Amino acid sequence: MQFGLKKIGMISGAVGLVLLGLLGLDRSGSADALVIYCAAGAQRPMARIAREYEKAYGVSIQLQYGGSGTLLSNLKLTDRADLFLAADRSYIERARNWNLVVDEFPVVNQRAVVAVQKGNPLQIHFLEDLRRPDLRLSLGNPDAASIGKLTQIILQEANLWTEVRKSVQRRGVFKPMVTDLANDVRIGAVDVAVVWDNVVAQYPDLEAVHMPEFDARVEQITVALMKSSTDPQAARRFILYLTASNRGLLMFSEAGYDAVDGVQWVE
């Protein structure tokens, strides 16, 4: 029996060691890090901005990527973020309704465009072309993706939605992440997708077709300061950096985004 007890003791000890190891591993989640929930579409410039900011001011930044809606769900559940960078204002509006937001600032202007293979082989030029019977389309889910909602509204206004939706259900696909839509065109699984202009800018083999109906509606990538922030002062300072025309906004522009106007960052 002694023997059995000893063994169980050893096993429990091993379990304890594993738990200790897990605790020791997660050093990055230290209390003084700024936690930013970041829309997946802004991953590239935000990663660079966070890196430069960490280097310059020694503040550690933890970026958590996801679809804006998914991040919003997480915010509602956990209440652990300092900042929330959302793909458009509607998410910030919803977070406001749940009383999670202190303040908000626009970062990037974006418009919907039609993404096609370079050279536009299928000659897509007008909104009406989207209902062509030979076309395979990839659209965002209207309830899950902000680009999907906007696409639905614009096509409804042009009285094309019912027809286009049917054609997507028959030959195309609805997906919840905007980058997946662009990937579909790139792989060749569909012919066209409706995505944000700044997404196409990140794909060298895709081309953006601008349409007046889409251009008329400008949405904004927006950053919000959250109530749950443990260090609002540090969070505000990062927002200033992010929305400075010679710092964060410049890096967004360099990544192909249409950054809003901002003021200069002065040391």
Add this chain to the structure above:
Amino acid sequence: MMPLMEFNGLNKQKPYRAPSDVPFVIGLCLLGGVYVALILGMLLADAAYLHPSDFVQIFQSPEIRYATRLSLISSSLAALLSLWVAVPIGYLLSRFKFRGKSLLDAVLDIPIVLPPLVIGLSLLILFQTGLGRAVEKVIPITYAIPSIIIAQFVVACAFAVRTMRSTFDQIDSRREDVACTLGCSRSQAFWRVAFPEARRGMLTAGTLAWARSFGEFGPILIFSGATRMRTEVLPTSVFLEMSIGNIEGAVAVSMLMIAVAVVVLVVVRGWGAKEMLR
């Protein structure tokens, strides 16, 4: 405390009394109990998050009803397909020696090792190649319902193969050899001896494959998309509800999934146990 198992007859001859088994069993229960408590805790937390009206809401949604039906049908088909493939592969691996067997073994583990997103992406790319497009001309696959079954099958089958192989490994091949010496061909020995004996293993493999298929999400999102009333299965519904911030809806669909899965698994296993007794 659950009734303790007693090792009868071990110590009857000796006056010496065996030390108590209680600490050992308590140790087992403590170690295993943590896991069971974790599972039950998750379920209870989910249930606490819900209001009965959330259930009414999801039952009234035609999208969720469609997704439930599609989930049940597609995972059942995927499980059947998996069995159909897993039995011959399992038998081959268990009974025959051939060159490249260990390589084949490794290949069969790839779907288990690969991240789900990679499986989805690889399937998507495969069906854009010349061969894939030729198949698509006959049956539309990408973004259509067959893509769901294929995505589920690819992963579920790997688990079914593992199960079938260990099933045949545990069945003594000597009985088939005896059947052969009595005049059976290899195929007759398989159908008359090995196959009936493997029924329990097939049931396990089938339910395992079904459960994997029912819960699969990552590959489906990429390869089938999330088109409502077409390629939306229950895990997709959970994800879509999550992405609009409707946590109550997501949890309600999750509970529905758990209920459906438990009912199906209990019924199939119960039925299977009865079949075994016959």
